[in-house]
Amino acid sequence: MDKKPSPKKAPGFCSLRYGLALIMHFSNFTMITQRVSLSIAIIAMVNSSQPHGLSNASAEGPLADTLSNPSTSIKEFNTGGMAWTGQFTIWAKWAPPLERSKLTSIAGSGAAFGSFIILCVGGLISQALGWPFIFYVFGSIGCVCCLLWFTVIYDDPTHHPCISAREKEHIVASLAHQSSSPRRSIPIKAMARCLPLWAIFTGFFSHFWLCTIIITYLPTYISSVLHVNIRDSGVLSSLPFIAASSCTILGGQLADFLLSRNLLRLITVRKLFSSLGLLLPSLCAVALPFVASSYVTTIILLILIPGTSNLCDSGFIINTLDVAPRYASFLMGISRGFGLIAGIISSTATGFLISQDSVSGWRNVFFLSAAVNMFGMFFYITFGQAEIQDWAKEKTITRL
Structure with missing residues (x-):
C-alpha cells in the first residue's frame, strides 16, 4: 500500500513573516523614539540659546525634568495614526490565524521598547555628545528601517519575490476562508449594529483609560x-x-500556544487575555493607595500595571482580524479613536481629582479606573465574538 504523504510542517520562526514582524517592531521603535527624542532635545536647544550665566544654573533641571515628566511626548504613544492601523491591513494577509497573536505582539512591542530606550539614553546622549546627536542616532535607525520596509514589506505573500513556496502555501491555505477581493464599500450601518464590534470598542475605551493615566x-x-x-x-x-514590551511578546506567544495545541477555542483565548489585561492592572491600581508607605511595593505595582495591561494585545486589540479581516485597518482606526477619547476624559478627570486633594484624589482616580476596566471586561465577555461577521464576508452571486 502507498503511504499517504505527510503534511508539510509549517515554517517557524526562521520565516519571512517573522522577519516582517521584526521590521515592524523596529519601525514602531523608531517612530516612538523620534517623537520622544524631540521633547528631550528641545530642552537642550532652549538651554543653549539662554545667556551663558543662566544656562549653567538651569541646564540640569529642565533636562532632568523632561526625563521625569515625559507625558508631553509619551501621550503620542497612544496615537497609532496611519502607521499603526495600516499594519493590521498587512497582517490580515500575512498572519495565519494561529499566529496572529505572536506576530502582532512582536511588532507592537517595539513602541514600548522604544519608549524605554529613549527615556534611558536620550538625556545621556544629549549631555555627553550634544542634542543634535539624538536626531543623528535615532534618525539613522529610522533611515535603515525605511529602507528595510520598502525592500522587504509587500502587501501580500503571493507577490513577494523572496518568500519560499512552502511558506506561501502555508499562509494562503490558512487564510483560504477569508475574502481576498478588494472591498467596494464599507458597511457602516451593519458595523454600527454589530455588538461584537462594540465589545471591541468598549475594551479599547477601558484599556486606554487606565493606560493614559499611567x-x-x-x-x-x-x-x-x-x-x-x-x-x-x-x-x-x-x-x-520594558515590562509592557515583555508582557506583550510573552502574551502573544502564550495565546498562540493555547490555540495551536487546541487547548482553548479562539474566542476563549481572546476573552481570557482581555480579562487578564483589564482585571490584573485594576487590582494593582486599587492596591496602590494602601501600599503608598512601601516604596518597593509601590514601584512593583506601577511596573505591573502597564505590563499586565498589555495582555490585551492578544485579546480584543487584535479581535478585528478575527471578526472582519477585510476591514481590520479601518476598524482599528475607529477602535483607537475610542481609546483616545478615553485618554482625554481620564486625563482631565485625573487632573481635577488630584487638584482637590492629593491623597483622596489618587484613591478616587484608581478606583474609577478599576470601575471603567471592569465595565469593559464584562461587556467584552458578554458580547465578544471571534467568528467572521456576515457583513464582513465576501458576497458570492450564483448564476443560473
Whole structure:
C-alpha cells in the first residue's frame, strides 16, 4: 500500500513573516523614539540659546525634568495614526490565524521598547555628545528601517519575490476562508449594529483609560507620593515600558500556544487575555493607595500595571482580524479613536481629582479606573465574538 504523504510542517520562526514582524517592531521603535527624542532635545536647544550665566544654573533641571515628566511626548504613544492601523491591513494577509497573536505582539512591542530606550539614553546622549546627536542616532535607525520596509514589506505573500513556496502555501491555505477581493464599500450601518464590534470598542475605551493615566501621570505620582528626586523619578518612569514590551511578546506567544495545541477555542483565548489585561492592572491600581508607605511595593505595582495591561494585545486589540479581516485597518482606526477619547476624559478627570486633594484624589482616580476596566471586561465577555461577521464576508452571486 502507498503511504499517504505527510503534511508539510509549517515554517517557524526562521520565516519571512517573522522577519516582517521584526521590521515592524523596529519601525514602531523608531517612530516612538523620534517623537520622544524631540521633547528631550528641545530642552537642550532652549538651554543653549539662554545667556551663558543662566544656562549653567538651569541646564540640569529642565533636562532632568523632561526625563521625569515625559507625558508631553509619551501621550503620542497612544496615537497609532496611519502607521499603526495600516499594519493590521498587512497582517490580515500575512498572519495565519494561529499566529496572529505572536506576530502582532512582536511588532507592537517595539513602541514600548522604544519608549524605554529613549527615556534611558536620550538625556545621556544629549549631555555627553550634544542634542543634535539624538536626531543623528535615532534618525539613522529610522533611515535603515525605511529602507528595510520598502525592500522587504509587500502587501501580500503571493507577490513577494523572496518568500519560499512552502511558506506561501502555508499562509494562503490558512487564510483560504477569508475574502481576498478588494472591498467596494464599507458597511457602516451593519458595523454600527454589530455588538461584537462594540465589545471591541468598549475594551479599547477601558484599556486606554487606565493606560493614559499611567503614561501621563506616572512621574507626577512617583514624585508627589514617593517623594523621589528628579533623576530617580526619570529612571523609574522608564521601567514600566520594558515590562509592557515583555508582557506583550510573552502574551502573544502564550495565546498562540493555547490555540495551536487546541487547548482553548479562539474566542476563549481572546476573552481570557482581555480579562487578564483589564482585571490584573485594576487590582494593582486599587492596591496602590494602601501600599503608598512601601516604596518597593509601590514601584512593583506601577511596573505591573502597564505590563499586565498589555495582555490585551492578544485579546480584543487584535479581535478585528478575527471578526472582519477585510476591514481590520479601518476598524482599528475607529477602535483607537475610542481609546483616545478615553485618554482625554481620564486625563482631565485625573487632573481635577488630584487638584482637590492629593491623597483622596489618587484613591478616587484608581478606583474609577478599576470601575471603567471592569465595565469593559464584562461587556467584552458578554458580547465578544471571534467568528467572521456576515457583513464582513465576501458576497458570492450564483448564476443560473
